[in-house]
Amino acid sequence: MKASKFIILAAGILGLLAFFLPLVAVKDSGVKGALSAFQIVKGLDGAQDQVSANAKELDVQLAAMNTTVNGRAATSKDANEALGAVKGVVMAIFAPALLLAIIGGIAASRKKLGRLGGFGALFFGLIGLAIWAILNAAANEVATGAGGGDVKGLGMWMLMLTGLGGVVGGLLALVKPDRGLAATPAKA
Numbered sequence: 001m002k003a004s005k006f007i008i009l010a011a012g013i014l015g016l017l018a019f020f021l022p023l024v025a026v027k028d029s030g031v032k033g034a035l036s037a038f039q040i041v042k043g044l045d046g047a048q049d050q051v052s053a054n055a056k057e058l059d060v061q062l063a064a065m066n067t068t069v070n071g072r073a074a075t076s077k078d079a080n081e082a083l084g085a086v087k088g089v090v091m092a093i094f095a096p097a098l099l100l101a102i103i104g105g106i107a108a109s110r111k112k113l114g115r116l117g118g119f120g121a122l123f124f125g126l127i128g129l130a131i132w133a134i135l136n137a138a139a140n141e142v143a144t145g146a147g148g149g150d151v152k153g154l155g156m157w158m159l160m161l162t163g164l165g166g167v168v169g170g171l172l173a174l175v176k177p178d179r180g181l182a183a184t185p186a187k188a
Helices: 004-018 037-053 055-064 076-093 095-110 115-145 154-175
Strands: 022-026 033-036
Touching: 004 095, 004 115, 004 154, 022 154, 033 037, 037 076, 076 095, 095 115, 095 154, 115 154
Parallel strands: none
Antiparallel strands: 022 033
C-alpha cells in the first residue's frame, strides 16, 4: 500500500519529537513540573561533569558513608558509570522511533516498501508499544502512590502513537507491499 511508508515515516518522526516533549508531567500532587527525555539526558551529562570535577571530595564522602559496590568501596567512577547507564536506558527508549524513521525515510526515498521493511516496521512498532506499556504501567503506579494525580506527559502519548503507527504501517506493508512504479509495457 502506497501510504504505509508515509505512516511509518510519520510514526518515526513523532517518536523523535517525543524525545523533546514532556515525558513526565506532574500536575496534581502539589508539585508542578514537566521533564522531557532530552532534559534527563542533558541533566545527566551535567551530573557526570559535576562528579568528575568533584571526584576527590565525592570519594571522601563515599568512604565516610561506607558505601560499597560489589563488595568494595564505592568511588566517583562508580557514580559516573551509573549515570552513564541511566542515560543509555533513556536513549534506548527512543531507539524504535529512530529505526522507524530510518525505515520510513528509506522507503519514501526509494518510492517502495517491501515486506522486509514492513516486517521491520511491525517489529519496531511492537517494541515501541511494549516500551510504552512499561512506562505507562510505571506512571500509573506512581500516580496511584501520589494520590491519584496523572504523571504522563505528551511525550509518553506520542510514544504510544509511534508504536501504533509502526504496527499499522508494518501490517499494511506486509499485506500489500508497495512495489514502486511497475515497468510500463512498451506500446506496439
